[in-house]
Amino acid sequence: MLINHPILGPRDASEFVYLGDANLIHRPDWQAEDALAQFTKYGYLRDNPAGEHRELWFHEQGDRSWLIVTRNTLTHEISKVEMARDVASAEGRSK
Amino acid sequence: MRYSGFRVIKEALTGHRGWGPAWRDIDPKSSYDYIIIGGGGHGLATAYYLAKEFGKSRVAVLEKDWIGGGNVGRNTTIIRSNYLLDGNEPFYEFSLKLWEGLEQELNYNAMVSQRGILNLIHSDAQRDAFIRRGNAMILNGADAELLSTEQILKSYPFLNVDNARFPIMGGLAQHRGGTVRHDAVAWGYARGADQRGVDIIQNCEVTGFKIENGRCLGVDTTRGFIGAQKVGACVAGSSSRLMAKASMRLPIETHVLQAFVSEGIKPLLPGVITFGAGHFYCSQSDKGGLVFGGDIDGYNSYAQRGNLPVIEDVCEGGMAILPMLGRARLLRSWGGVMDMSMDGSPIIDRTHVDGLYFNGGWCYGGFKATPASGFAYAHLLATDTPHQTATAYRFDRFATGRMIDEKGMGNQPNLH
Numbered sequence: 001m002l003i004n005h006p007i008l009g010p011r012d013a014s015e016f017v018y019l020g021d022a023n024l025i026h027r028p029d030w031q032a033e034d035a036l037a038q039f040t041k042y043g044y045l046r047d048n049p050a051g052e053h054r055e056l057w058f059h060e061q062g063d064r065s066w067l068i069v070t071r072n073t074l075t076h077e078i079s080k081v082e083m084a085r086d087v088a089s090a091e092g093r094s095k
Numbered sequence: 096m097r098y099s100g101f102r103v104i105k106e107a108l109t110g111h112r113g114w115g116p117a118w119r120d121i122d123p124k125s126s127y128d129y130i131i132i133g134g135g136g137h138g139l140a141t142a143y144y145l146a147k148e149f150g151k152s153r154v155a156v157l158e159k160d161w162i163g164g165g166n167v168g169r170n171t172t173i174i175r176s177n178y179l180l181d182g183n184e185p186f187y188e189f190s191l192k193l194w195e196g197l198e199q200e201l202n203y204n205a206m207v208s209q210r211g212i213l214n215l216i217h218s219d220a221q222r223d224a225f226i227r228r229g230n231a232m233i234l235n236g237a238d239a240e241l242l243s244t245e246q247i248l249k250s251y252p253f254l255n256v257d258n259a260r261f262p263i264m265g266g267l268a269q270h271r272g273g274t275v276r277h278d279a280v281a282w283g284y285a286r287g288a289d290q291r292g293v294d295i296i297q298n299c300e301v302t303g304f305k306i307e308n309g310r311c312l313g314v315d316t317t318r319g320f321i322g323a324q325k326v327g328a329c330v331a332g333s334s335s336r337l338m339a340k341a342s343m344r345l346p347i348e349t350h351v352l353q354a355f356v357s358e359g360i361k362p363l364l365p366g367v368i369t370f371g372a373g374h375f376y377c378s379q380s381d382k383g384g385l386v387f388g389g390d391i392d393g394y395n396s397y398a399q400r401g402n403l404p405v406i407e408d409v410c411e412g413g414m415a416i417l418p419m420l421g422r423a424r425l426l427r428s429w430g431g432v433m434d435m436s437m438d439g440s441p442i443i444d445r446t447h448v449d450g451l452y453f454n455g456g457w458c459y460g461g462f463k464a465t466p467a468s469g470f471a472y473a474h475l476l477a478t479d480t481p482h483q484t485a486t487a488y489r490f491d492r493f494a495t496g497r498m499i500d501e502k503g504m505g506n507q508p509n510l511h
Contacts, residue, residue: 001402014404018394018509020348043506044437044493045344048335050397073349073395076402 003069004081008062015061021046022054022068025088050074056084098202117282118289123296126322127155129476130314132301132337133330134158136167136277137454137461139284139295140469141329141476146291148470149477154293155323156285157316159300163281166332169399169431170462171354171386173367173378175212175272176237179228182487182499183440184235189484190467191237191271197466203283205275206381211366212272213247215254215416217261221372225267232269242266250365255418261372263416272367274378280465304341304451311341311451327452327476331441332432333397334455341448345455346437346493348508351396351430352388352459353405357423359383368416375412384426387413391435391459393509400430433459439511440499443471443481443488452476453490458511 001013028038050073057067066084071077096102096115106113129145131138134156145151156162174194176187198205216222222241229239244256247266256263285295296318303315304326313322330337335345360383369376377387389409392401406428413420436442436456441464443454454472457464471482481488487499493506504510 012404013394013402020395020508040494041344044346046335046346046348047339047344048348048395050333050336050349053395055395071394073397076396076398 001076001078003057003067003078005059005062005067006081006083007065008059011059011062013057015059016057016067017060019056019058022056022084022087023047024056025068025084052079098204117286118295121294121296123155123157123299123316123318123321124294126313127294128153128324129155130321130323130326131156132314132326132328134162134281134285134295134297135165135329135331136163136280136284136465137331137457137468137472138329139163139281139288140465141327141454141472142293142295142469143284143288143291144470144473145477146288146293149473151477152292154288155321156288156293156295157299157301157314157321158295158297159317161297162285162295163278166431166433166461167281167465168278169354169429170277171376171378171388172274172277172380172462173212173272173376174207174275174463175269175367176463177212177214177228177232177239177267177269177272179231179501180499183501184231184237186467186471186484186488187464188232188235188237189470190464193466193470194275195271197280197283201283201287203279203286205279205283207273207275208381209271209273210378211268211270212369213242213251213366214267214369214371215247215263216265216267217263217372219264222265229267238269238271240268240270242268251368253417253419254368255416258415261370261415274367274380277462284469301337302340304448306341306448306451309447310449323450325450325452325476327454327472329454329472331434331455331457331461334434334453336397338446338453341446341451343446346442346490347434347456348395349397349432350391350393350435350509351398351401351432352391353401353409353428353430354386354388355406355409355428356380356387356426357385357420358426360385360423370412370416373412373415374408375416377413377417385420385423391433391509397432398430399432433457433461435508435511437493437506437508438498438500439502439504441468441488442490443468443475443485444490445475445479446490
């Protein structure tokens with residue numbers, strides 16, 4: 001698989017480390033009333049879809065940036081690659 | 096029909112016209128007491144033990160394609176019970192004991208071959224860990240023996256013991272481990288279940304569950320609605336897809352694992368060897384092919400095929416430990432998709448829906464578990480209590496902190 005890095009262009013997937021579902025950037029509020037239940041879901045439950053999947057890849061052998069890759073788990077086709085940083089700041093989360 | 100040597104001779108003399116099908120091709124009835132979703136090894140074993148051990152009739156197995164076409168037909172056929180943790184080892188040892196009696200019980204030649212499995216050791220720390228594991232195995236009634244490099248070389252004189260990075264410093268052997276003809280396991284359980292009245296219904300895909308007031312009343316299928324007292328999901332690899340129809344999210348990611356076979360060569364490997372440090376394990380099939388594999392690809396996939404980097408990684412591991420492997424041509428490679436759970440261990444449990452049960456999360460270790468998985472799942476379905484060897488395989492272990500994490504990797508499925 002080739003991952004079209006937004007800055008570096010097409011890079012072989014073997015340069016990356018795979019973390020999992022991109023929802024992992026949405027860490028729950030540790031001060032919430034139901035923080036334990038939220039963290040249990042966050043840590044252990046996954047949608048695991050057959051089809052389009054947004055997921056986190058880390059460019060360990062490259063610029064060490066986190067990417068959010070939209071990839072089809074049935075065909076391995078990659079339709080979109082974003083910087084995780086940009087996605088988070090668009091949500092108003094990062095400074 | 097009972098299979099025997101006499102029967103083979105008789106059929107040979109009469110033109111093989113008397114064999115008949117090994118199980119019935121049958122249309123679904125309108126309702127059953129027990130429906131097992133998934134006609135793989137585990138599902139068929141579950142149906143078999145429901146009928147045989149728990150005396151249940153009105154049992155059906157629903158399979159979306161043909162039985163045995165999923166992971167039971169795609170694995171590398173190894174059986175063993177060399178686990179460390181209390182939640183796992185009694186279960187896998189129970190499974191190995193069932194394997195030992197399986198062919199006589201089923202009257203079916205599954206080619207169970209206890210040729211032994213050997214885990215190679217490359218450092219003092221690894222030896223300590225393997226001694227601990229061997230002791231845990233022995234405490235749970237399994238067999239384990241620590242071998243020196245000299246002892247290993249008697250059986251495997253060609254191993255590269257002086258590898259600069261991973262010198263071989265010994266190994267942990269389980270002599271009762273080995274290999275089994277995987278397809279025959281599915282067929283043997285199917286035949287045994289069918290003989291006890293289980294309906295095996297192929298080309299019947301479950302498209303939804305009928306759930307009312309928190310109770311599962313049956314399943315919608317491509318061949319219509321089928322009612323049931325109890326429904327057992329048993330579709331590892333596709334568990335998340337199926338259980339989403341019951342509004343469940345699982346502690347599972349689906350990953351692809353590749354396997355490989357070389358061209359057939361003369362007898363070389365007497366048993367199974369695992370080179371965990373190099374992501375490589377290998378045995379030799381009775382047809383002569385070297386059957387080997389390594390790590391999962393490491394990303395979510397339902398594609399039943401992997402990518403080239405892992406093929407390269409596995410072959411490099413093979414070349415490091417078995418340099419002669421480079422002379423053999425790779426005949427085939429294939430992939431299977433598996434439920435990678437959050438702690439690397441399976442789940443056999445009830446769900447939040449009454450009458451709906453779950454069996455899955457087998458990671459890449461489901462084949463060896465087939466008999467015990469079927470037995471324990473049948474026990475749960477029939478009695479609503481877990482089998483004594485499967486009490487730890489609960490959904491709520493992630494919430495209560497009772498994970499069964501053999502490698503201590505945490506909630507990262509692609510590291511188990």
